[in-house]
Amino acid sequence: MKHLIAIWLLLFCFFFSSAENTQTQLAIGDKAPDFTVQDQSGKPLSLSSLRGKIVLINFWTASCEPCRLNHPDLYRIYNTYKSYGFEVLSVSLDTKKETWVNALKMDRINWPNNGIDLQGWNSKVVSLYGLKSTPGSFLISEEGNILQINQDKIALEQTLHYLIFDQPRFYPVVANTTIYFNVISKYNIVDSKGYSVLKGRAKEVSVAALPPGEYTLTYENKTEKFLKVQPEQTPITFYPTRVEDEITLSREADYYIYNQRGKLEFKGNGTTIDVKKLPLGVYYLCVEGTIHSFFKK
Structure with a gap:
């Protein structure tokens, strides 16, 4: 019996560690993994389609209250910097399209890049970005590198101002x-x-x-x-x-x-x-x- 318990524990640890290892641990300076979701009309929407722009990837769900509370600030920041090559790419981890679309309308989200794949936490993007919870955000440079991870609105605006106005070129x-x-x-x-x-x-x-x-x-x-x-x-x-x-x-x-x-x-x-x-x-x-x-x- 003791041998069976030991074998069971080893198998449990193996599968648990394997599942953990599927989570990518990204760091500032890494290349942002490309992914494709679908917009409201079902058309493909990929991160690579925004190459050459400064992109904030915003992971959220309709049931996540902190996510929804972030939207007014994102709305303001997007409207301030959109004419300077800044884009928000919102990716929902909801599993029902109707729930997602209703949340977009209720929060009056006006940026054009909103996507979903209806796989929820089984989505490939979850493992690609090592997501553990929402909200989650990654600021991506024009060259496709990660500049910030889960920074607050003050740090985000400071970085955008530097990149757009103060960065030497x-x-x-x-x-x-x-x-x-x-x-x-x-x-x-x-x-x-x-x-x-x-x-x-x-x-x-x-x-x-x-x-x-x-x-x-x-x-x-x-x-x-x-x-x-x-x-x-x-x-x-x-x-x-x-x-x-x-x-x-x-x-x-x-x-x-x-x-x-x-x-x-x-x-x-x-x-x-x-x-x-x-x-x-x-x-x-x-x-x-x-x-x-x-x-x-």
């Missing part, structure tokens, strides 16, 4: 005369041989005297590359400067579109640039190493 990655920082930054430029060729503290740096080639730029604990090119004898032109849908270049070229905070919105090659999806505001167009500004109507 430089542009363009192809320059012929000048590189710019969105905030005054301490910098060091190193050539391909490892020699420091320019350093200082500024918001814009003249690189006109540097020979063409690739350089390494270190600034505010970041290290990135940029390409110094010679100005073209016939500068490229574009129109219009106040644009609603499309920009036309005078010849085919590689182009980069940056916002006022130095964030790269998108890049491409061609003679026309579709800007319909850009929010209203001032943007910078970089072609052949030269920066031009335009206003998106």
Whole structure:
């Protein structure tokens, strides 16, 4: 009998530990696992579809009172930062669609990314994110890395403000005369041989005297590359400067579109640039190493 009890205990411990090991223990800095749920119309909604945005994954259930109490603050934070590339991806762990939809309506949730797979706590996303309870939240960077886990609204807003307004960035990655920082930054430029060729503290740096080639730029604990090119004898032109849908270049070229905070919105090659999806505001167009500004109507 004692042997049977011992064997039973060993089997119990084995299965219990195996179940525990299926829970992923994520940490800040890890890549956020991709997953797919369904929106209210049944269409697939995945985390990867929001790549390039700052995303707050919000896990909740209709019966979770603290989850529901969070929604007014999320509503306010979303409306404050949505025009700057911030999205909320709410994932319900409910098992009945009607319960979920009624809660969405009752809480007046206005962000578009709301999903469910109706599997409740058996959902794959539970093990992917190591969820033990709700509410649960993960703040994901534009590159898909975890920035925060289960932080309160004050920490969330502080992080969003830094990422959107205060995080140092430089542009363009192809320059012929000048590189710019969105905030005054301490910098060091190193050539391909490892020699420091320019350093200082500024918001814009003249690189006109540097020979063409690739350089390494270190600034505010970041290290990135940029390409110094010679100005073209016939500068490229574009129109219009106040644009609603499309920009036309005078010849085919590689182009980069940056916002006022130095964030790269998108890049491409061609003679026309579709800007319909850009929010209203001032943007910078970089072609052949030269920066031009335009206003998106």
